[in-house]
Amino acid sequence: MSGFVKICGLSTAETVDASVARGASHVGFVFYPRSPRNIAPAAAGNLIARLPDHVVPVALTVDADDATIAAILAEAPVKMLQAHGSESPERVADLRRRFGLPVMKAIGIADPADVARAHDYEAVADLLLLDAKAPKKGLPGGNGLAFDWGLIANEGWSRPWFLAGGLTPDTVAEAIRIAGARAVDVSSGVESAPGVKDIGLIAAFLAAARSQFEE
Numbered sequence: 001m002s003g004f005v006k007i008c009g010l011s012t013a014e015t016v017d018a019s020v021a022r023g024a025s026h027v028g029f030v031f032y033p034r035s036p037r038n039i040a041p042a043a044a045g046n047l048i049a050r051l052p053d054h055v056v057p058v059a060l061t062v063d064a065d066d067a068t069i070a071a072i073l074a075e076a077p078v079k080m081l082q083a084h085g086s087e088s089p090e091r092v093a094d095l096r097r098r099f100g101l102p103v104m105k106a107i108g109i110a111d112p113a114d115v116a117r118a119h120d121y122e123a124v125a126d127l128l129l130l131d132a133k134a135p136k137k138g139l140p141g142g143n144g145l146a147f148d149w150g151l152i153a154n155e156g157w158s159r160p161w162f163l164a165g166g167l168t169p170d171t172v173a174e175a176i177r178i179a180g181a182r183a184v185d186v187s188s189g190v191e192s193a194p195g196v197k198d199i200g201l202i203a204a205f206l207a208a209a210r211s212q213f214e215e
Protein backbone atom coordinates (compact mmCIF):
# COMPACT_ATOMS: atom_id res chain seq x y z
CA MET A 1 0.00 0.00 0.00
CA SER A 2 1.34 3.44 -0.83
CA GLY A 3 -0.06 4.98 2.37
CA PHE A 4 -0.12 3.94 6.01
CA VAL A 5 -3.02 2.62 8.06
CA LYS A 6 -3.00 2.19 11.82
CA ILE A 7 -5.67 0.08 13.47
CA CYS A 8 -5.83 1.21 17.08
CA GLY A 9 -7.19 -0.44 20.21
CA LEU A 10 -6.62 -4.07 19.28
CA SER A 11 -6.84 -6.76 21.92
CA THR A 12 -7.29 -10.15 20.26
CA ALA A 13 -5.13 -12.39 18.10
CA GLU A 14 -7.86 -12.69 15.47
CA THR A 15 -8.17 -8.95 14.93
CA VAL A 16 -4.40 -8.42 14.99
CA ASP A 17 -3.96 -11.17 12.38
CA ALA A 18 -6.76 -9.75 10.23
CA SER A 19 -5.24 -6.26 10.39
CA VAL A 20 -1.86 -7.60 9.29
CA ALA A 21 -3.33 -9.81 6.56
CA ARG A 22 -5.29 -6.87 5.10
CA GLY A 23 -2.30 -4.54 5.04
CA ALA A 24 -2.19 -2.49 8.23
CA SER A 25 1.18 -0.76 8.65
CA HIS A 26 0.72 0.02 12.36
CA VAL A 27 -1.29 -1.56 15.17
CA GLY A 28 -2.09 0.31 18.37
CA PHE A 29 -2.52 -0.95 21.92
CA VAL A 30 -4.32 1.24 24.46
CA PHE A 31 -2.82 1.42 27.94
CA TYR A 32 -5.42 3.54 29.67
CA PRO A 33 -7.47 1.85 32.39
CA ARG A 34 -10.63 3.88 31.75
CA SER A 35 -10.82 2.75 28.14
CA PRO A 36 -12.92 -0.20 26.92
CA ARG A 37 -9.82 -0.99 24.82
CA ASN A 38 -7.40 -1.08 27.72
CA ILE A 39 -5.01 -4.02 27.50
CA ALA A 40 -2.53 -5.43 30.01
CA PRO A 41 1.11 -5.10 28.94
CA ALA A 42 1.68 -8.87 28.99
CA ALA A 43 -1.35 -9.48 26.76
CA ALA A 44 -0.12 -6.81 24.34
CA GLY A 45 3.31 -8.49 24.39
CA ASN A 46 1.75 -11.76 23.25
CA LEU A 47 0.01 -9.96 20.37
CA ILE A 48 3.17 -8.09 19.37
CA ALA A 49 4.97 -11.46 19.13
CA ARG A 50 2.59 -12.34 16.26
CA LEU A 51 3.56 -9.33 14.15
CA PRO A 52 5.82 -9.46 11.11
CA ASP A 53 8.74 -7.02 11.22
CA HIS A 54 7.17 -4.54 8.81
CA VAL A 55 4.15 -3.84 11.06
CA VAL A 56 4.81 -1.22 13.74
CA PRO A 57 3.32 -1.87 17.20
CA VAL A 58 2.38 1.37 18.98
CA ALA A 59 1.70 1.95 22.70
CA LEU A 60 -0.97 4.57 23.33
CA THR A 61 -0.76 6.25 26.73
CA VAL A 62 -2.41 9.32 28.25
CA ASP A 63 -0.21 11.62 30.35
CA ALA A 64 1.59 8.55 31.63
CA ASP A 65 4.56 8.92 33.96
CA ASP A 66 7.94 7.34 33.30
CA ALA A 67 7.39 4.38 35.62
CA THR A 68 4.12 3.47 33.93
CA ILE A 69 5.69 3.61 30.47
CA ALA A 70 8.72 1.61 31.63
CA ALA A 71 6.41 -1.08 33.03
CA ILE A 72 4.53 -1.25 29.71
CA LEU A 73 7.74 -1.51 27.70
CA ALA A 74 9.07 -4.28 29.95
CA GLU A 75 6.32 -6.59 28.71
CA ALA A 76 5.12 -5.03 25.46
CA PRO A 77 8.07 -4.30 23.13
CA VAL A 78 6.43 -1.63 20.99
CA LYS A 79 8.36 0.32 18.36
CA MET A 80 6.56 3.63 18.86
CA LEU A 81 4.88 5.64 21.61
CA GLN A 82 1.63 7.53 21.03
CA ALA A 83 1.14 10.37 23.51
CA HIS A 84 -2.62 10.93 23.59
CA GLY A 85 -3.06 13.25 26.55
CA SER A 86 -2.09 16.84 27.20
CA GLU A 87 1.65 16.15 27.03
CA SER A 88 3.59 19.39 26.43
CA PRO A 89 6.22 19.70 23.69
CA GLU A 90 8.83 19.44 26.47
CA ARG A 91 7.33 16.17 27.71
CA VAL A 92 7.31 14.76 24.18
CA ALA A 93 11.02 15.60 23.82
CA ASP A 94 11.62 14.02 27.22
CA LEU A 95 9.80 10.80 26.22
CA ARG A 96 11.94 10.45 23.09
CA ARG A 97 15.13 10.91 25.10
CA ARG A 98 14.17 8.60 27.96
CA PHE A 99 12.76 5.69 26.03
CA GLY A 100 14.66 5.94 22.73
CA LEU A 101 11.52 5.35 20.69
CA PRO A 102 9.80 7.54 18.10
CA VAL A 103 6.90 9.47 19.59
CA MET A 104 3.66 10.27 17.80
CA LYS A 105 1.82 13.17 19.46
CA ALA A 106 -1.96 13.25 19.16
CA ILE A 107 -3.53 16.70 18.93
CA GLY A 108 -7.26 17.38 19.03
CA ILE A 109 -8.42 19.63 16.22
CA ALA A 110 -11.61 21.72 16.34
CA ASP A 111 -10.53 25.12 14.96
CA PRO A 112 -7.58 26.92 13.33
CA ALA A 113 -5.97 27.60 16.72
CA ASP A 114 -5.66 23.85 17.25
CA VAL A 115 -3.95 23.50 13.88
CA ALA A 116 -1.46 26.18 14.98
CA ARG A 117 -0.97 24.31 18.27
CA ALA A 118 -0.23 21.10 16.36
CA HIS A 119 2.64 22.89 14.61
CA ASP A 120 4.22 23.50 18.04
CA TYR A 121 4.96 19.76 18.18
CA GLU A 122 6.72 19.48 14.84
CA ALA A 123 10.11 20.27 16.36
CA VAL A 124 9.86 17.55 19.01
CA ALA A 125 7.57 14.74 17.82
CA ASP A 126 8.52 12.18 15.18
CA LEU A 127 4.97 12.05 13.90
CA LEU A 128 1.70 13.88 14.52
CA LEU A 129 -1.75 12.37 14.84
CA LEU A 130 -4.45 14.89 13.99
CA ASP A 131 -7.59 13.75 15.76
CA ALA A 132 -10.99 15.19 16.67
CA LYS A 133 -10.92 17.22 19.88
CA ALA A 134 -12.23 15.06 22.70
CA PRO A 135 -15.35 16.17 24.57
CA LYS A 136 -14.66 17.70 28.02
CA LYS A 137 -16.16 14.66 29.70
CA GLY A 138 -15.29 11.17 28.52
CA LEU A 139 -12.29 9.57 26.92
CA PRO A 140 -9.41 11.67 25.53
CA GLY A 141 -9.70 9.74 22.25
CA GLY A 142 -11.34 6.81 20.53
CA ASN A 143 -14.71 8.56 20.58
CA GLY A 144 -15.64 8.04 16.95
CA LEU A 145 -15.93 11.80 16.41
CA ALA A 146 -14.77 13.44 13.20
CA PHE A 147 -13.49 16.98 12.74
CA ASP A 148 -13.75 19.31 9.76
CA TRP A 149 -11.07 17.89 7.43
CA GLY A 150 -11.09 21.19 5.54
CA LEU A 151 -9.25 22.72 8.52
CA ILE A 152 -6.10 20.87 7.48
CA ALA A 153 -6.58 20.78 3.70
CA ASN A 154 -3.45 22.17 2.00
CA GLU A 155 -1.68 22.52 5.36
CA GLY A 156 2.04 21.81 5.11
CA TRP A 157 3.70 19.71 7.81
CA SER A 158 7.39 19.10 8.41
CA ARG A 159 6.65 15.73 10.04
CA PRO A 160 4.72 12.71 8.83
CA TRP A 161 1.18 12.77 10.15
CA PHE A 162 -1.83 10.50 10.57
CA LEU A 163 -5.43 11.61 10.14
CA ALA A 164 -7.75 10.23 12.83
CA GLY A 165 -11.14 10.81 14.38
CA GLY A 166 -14.40 9.13 13.50
CA LEU A 167 -13.12 7.53 10.31
CA THR A 168 -15.12 4.59 8.97
CA PRO A 169 -14.95 2.34 5.91
CA ASP A 170 -17.54 4.67 4.34
CA THR A 171 -15.82 7.98 5.07
CA VAL A 172 -12.09 7.23 4.96
CA ALA A 173 -11.67 7.75 1.20
CA GLU A 174 -13.28 11.21 1.28
CA ALA A 175 -11.31 12.14 4.40
CA ILE A 176 -8.02 11.17 2.75
CA ARG A 177 -8.93 13.19 -0.35
CA ILE A 178 -10.02 16.35 1.48
CA ALA A 179 -7.27 16.38 4.10
CA GLY A 180 -4.55 15.22 1.71
CA ALA A 181 -3.58 12.49 4.16
CA ARG A 182 -1.04 9.76 3.42
CA ALA A 183 -1.72 7.94 6.71
CA VAL A 184 -4.93 7.23 8.63
CA ASP A 185 -5.81 5.83 12.04
CA VAL A 186 -9.06 4.21 13.16
CA SER A 187 -10.54 2.65 16.24
CA SER A 188 -14.32 2.98 16.80
CA GLY A 189 -15.07 2.86 13.08
CA VAL A 190 -13.97 -0.77 12.89
CA GLU A 191 -15.86 -1.91 16.00
CA SER A 192 -19.23 -3.61 16.47
CA ALA A 193 -19.39 -2.30 20.07
CA PRO A 194 -16.99 -0.21 22.19
CA GLY A 195 -13.75 -2.19 22.43
CA VAL A 196 -14.96 -5.01 20.16
CA LYS A 197 -13.12 -4.94 16.84
CA ASP A 198 -14.85 -6.41 13.79
CA ILE A 199 -12.79 -8.31 11.24
CA GLY A 200 -15.13 -7.43 8.36
CA LEU A 201 -14.98 -3.71 9.18
CA ILE A 202 -11.18 -3.85 9.49
CA ALA A 203 -10.97 -5.45 6.01
CA ALA A 204 -13.41 -2.90 4.56
CA PHE A 205 -11.51 0.03 6.10
CA LEU A 206 -8.15 -1.15 4.80
CA ALA A 207 -9.57 -1.78 1.32
CA ALA A 208 -11.17 1.68 1.17
CA ALA A 209 -8.02 3.42 2.40
CA ARG A 210 -5.82 1.44 0.03
CA SER A 211 -7.90 2.23 -3.04
CA GLN A 212 -7.93 5.96 -2.20
CA PHE A 213 -4.16 6.04 -1.60
CA GLU A 214 -3.68 4.46 -5.01
CA GLU A 215 -5.84 7.08 -6.81
Ligand SMILES: O=C(O)c1ccccc1NCC(=O)[C@H](O)[C@H](O)COP(=O)(O)O
Nearest residue numbers: 008035141142143144165166186187188
Ligand atom coordinates in the same frame (compact mmCIF):
# COMPACT_ATOMS: atom_id res chain seq x y z
O1 LIG B 1 -9.34 4.22 22.16
C1 LIG B 1 -9.41 4.63 23.33
O2 LIG B 1 -10.15 4.10 24.14
C2 LIG B 1 -8.58 5.80 23.74
C3 LIG B 1 -8.53 6.13 25.08
C4 LIG B 1 -7.79 7.21 25.50
C5 LIG B 1 -7.11 7.97 24.58
C6 LIG B 1 -7.15 7.65 23.24
C7 LIG B 1 -7.89 6.57 22.80
N1 LIG B 1 -7.96 6.22 21.48
C8 LIG B 1 -7.37 6.96 20.44
C9 LIG B 1 -7.53 6.24 19.15
O3 LIG B 1 -7.79 5.08 19.11
C10 LIG B 1 -7.28 6.88 17.87
O4 LIG B 1 -5.89 7.14 17.81
C11 LIG B 1 -8.11 8.08 17.53
O5 LIG B 1 -8.55 8.80 18.64
C12 LIG B 1 -9.27 7.74 16.66
O6 LIG B 1 -10.27 7.08 17.33
P1 LIG B 1 -11.70 6.87 16.64
O7 LIG B 1 -12.33 8.20 16.49
O8 LIG B 1 -12.42 5.98 17.58
O9 LIG B 1 -11.44 6.20 15.33
